[in-house]
Amino acid sequence: MRHITKMALCAAGCTAAALALAAGQSDEIAKYRQLLAEGNPAELWEMRGEELWKQKTGPNNVSLEQCDLGKGPGIVKGAYAELPRYFKDTRQVMDLEQRLRYCRMTLQGLTAEQASAQPFSATGKASDIEPMVAYITAESRGIAMNVSISHPEEKRAYEIGKKLFFYRGGSHDFSCASCHSADRMRIRMQDLPNLTVKADAQAAYTSWPAYRVSQGEVRTMQHRLNDCFRQQRFPEPMYASEAITAVTMFLAHNANGGVYQGPTLKR
Amino acid sequence: MKQMKTVMAIAVLLCGGAAAAADKYAQEAAALLKADFKSKGPATLERVTAQDDAQKDCSSPTALPPAKAKALEAAQLKAVKYPSDGKYLGDWKAGERIAQNGRGMQSSDKAGDVNGGNCYACHQVSKEEISFGNIGPSLYQYGRLRGDSEAILKYTWAKLYNAQAFNACSRMPRFGHNGVLTEQQLKDVMALLLDPESPVNK
Numbered sequence: 001m002r003h004i005t006k007m008a009l010c011a012a013g014c015t016a017a018a019l020a021l022a023a024g025q026s027d028e029i030a031k032y033r034q035l036l037a038e039g040n041p042a043e044l045w046e047m048r049g050e051e052l053w054k055q056k057t058g059p060n061n062v063s064l065e066q067c068d069l070g071k072g073p074g075i076v077k078g079a080y081a082e083l084p085r086y087f088k089d090t091r092q093v094m095d096l097e098q099r100l101r102y103c104r105m106t107l108q109g110l111t112a113e114q115a116s117a118q119p120f121s122a123t124g125k126a127s128d129i130e131p132m133v134a135y136i137t138a139e140s141r142g143i144a145m146n147v148s149i150s151h152p153e154e155k156r157a158y159e160i161g162k163k164l165f166f167y168r169g170g171s172h173d174f175s176c177a178s179c180h181s182a183d184r185m186r187i188r189m190q191d192l193p194n195l196t197v198k199a200d201a202q203a204a205y206t207s208w209p210a211y212r213v214s215q216g217e218v219r220t221m222q223h224r225l226n227d228c229f230r231q232q233r234f235p236e237p238m239y240a241s242e243a244i245t246a247v248t249m250f251l252a253h254n255a256n257g258g259v260y261q262g263p264t265l266k267r
Numbered sequence: 268m269k270q271m272k273t274v275m276a277i278a279v280l281l282c283g284g285a286a287a288a289a290d291k292y293a294q295e296a297a298a299l300l301k302a303d304f305k306s307k308g309p310a311t312l313e314r315v316t317a318q319d320d321a322q323k324d325c326s327s328p329t330a331l332p333p334a335k336a337k338a339l340e341a342a343q344l345k346a347v348k349y350p351s352d353g354k355y356l357g358d359w360k361a362g363e364r365i366a367q368n369g370r371g372m373q374s375s376d377k378a379g380d381v382n383g384g385n386c387y388a389c390h391q392v393s394k395e396e397i398s399f400g401n402i403g404p405s406l407y408q409y410g411r412l413r414g415d416s417e418a419i420l421k422y423t424w425a426k427l428y429n430a431q432a433f434n435a436c437s438r439m440p441r442f443g444h445n446g447v448l449t450e451q452q453l454k455d456v457m458a459l460l461l462d463p464e465s466p467v468n469k
Contacts, residue, residue, distance in 0.1 A: 159292040162292075163293050163295075172447065173322055177328070184401075185402050189398050230373050234315055236310070
């Protein structure tokens with residue numbers, strides 16, 4: 001309850017900040033973020049995600065605790081900081097959400113459709129995926145990103161992701177790079193990270209997933225990418241697709257060395 | 268001499284190999300776009316997979332070589348369609364609404380809806396609007412500084428119609444060329460920039 005009051009106050013503070021002149025507005029937003037980070041509602045998603053992870057369910061009535069996220073069955077700690085990665089069992093580069101789907105199918109016996117149902121919560125329709133992603137990513141908090149491209153398939157995913165990042169198309173000729181390949185650019189009052197340079201790529205990538213104050217939900221990296229593609233005037237990417245993994249690989253590897261912070265809190 | 272020839276032959280082979288790999292990745296990326304994205308509303312898959320020459324040439328992390336950039340600009344300028352009735356200026360108030368409107372052509376928009384120009388996303392335009400981006404230059408006082416000679420009218424029209432006619436691979440959408448804004452909407456944005464009564468020139 002105390003947090004809710006604090007958040008309401010902060011929201012009012014942010015409106016005031018938005019009315020201030022453009023100069024110095026970034027500082028105000030940074031202060032606002034710091035204030036909110038003290039009581040991040042994402043913790044509730046992390047707790048719920050851990051419950052779901054450990055809950056016996058599906059036709060096989062088993063938990064996900066033996067899921068191999070890349071560091072061996074049952075190891076969640078630090079796994080996200082090394083994803084996406086090549087998995088020998090599927091002979092495929094997978095990101096977290098592809099791997100989570102794979103484990104729900106192979107361990108619990110869910111169908112592909114069941115294992116990718118409701119990737120993003122909507123009004124009245126809760127997502128099991130968002131809390132589980134919040135739990136798994138939180139288990140890498142404080143760990144430096146270390147995403148390998150040494151396997152040929154990892155290198156291939158990275159290079160395809162890079163091509164997709166710079167691919168211009170659609171009614172507005174936009175690519176990811178239109179907004180994210182130069183320093184200190186801003187859309188309206190929103191600062192844009194330059195995802196082709198280390199410091200910005202690290203700061204941006206290590207901050208997702210995030211609890212979105214404006215949406216009241218924890219949103220994943222794929223949710224963020226979907227929204228980017230929407231504003232880019234691109235069609236809609238499919239959930240847990242190879243294309244999304246490739247773009248994620250490009251962004252994650254560029255963020256190597258950055259300390260993972262998520263799930264964080266954003267406007 | 269022989270040694271040098273061998274070195275050069277190897278260099279050619281290596282460069283050729285790298286270029287072939289880059290092409291392969293580009294093809295695989297294009298295939299993934301087709302397989303992993305689905306049309307929604309006005310944001311169709313076809314519109315993204317069918318890249319035109321400018322989109323193809325500008326999809327690289329490195330800038331175009333100057334000669335290629337000049338050729339691209341010339342080709343884009345050639346395709347500019349000027350107003351059919353010879354009148355360049357519409358209503359600046361309608362232009363301001365277009366400049367503020369960030370909707371249109373997104374997967375979340377309705378097909379057939381009126382598109383915005385979203386000028387403020389990247390440019391300062393009028394002084395009253397303080398929420399503006401910095402990707403493009405400030406357009407405040409645009410007309411006041413330049414006047415409204417035929418040459419300025421024609422240049423400004425062409426710039427809005429197709430920014431790449433003057434700046435290859437510009438980040439600015441080709442509003443006329445790509446049919447994002449109608450001729451009337453372009454006239455209204457022209458008036459926002461050039462009409463002495465527009466807040467831009469106050």
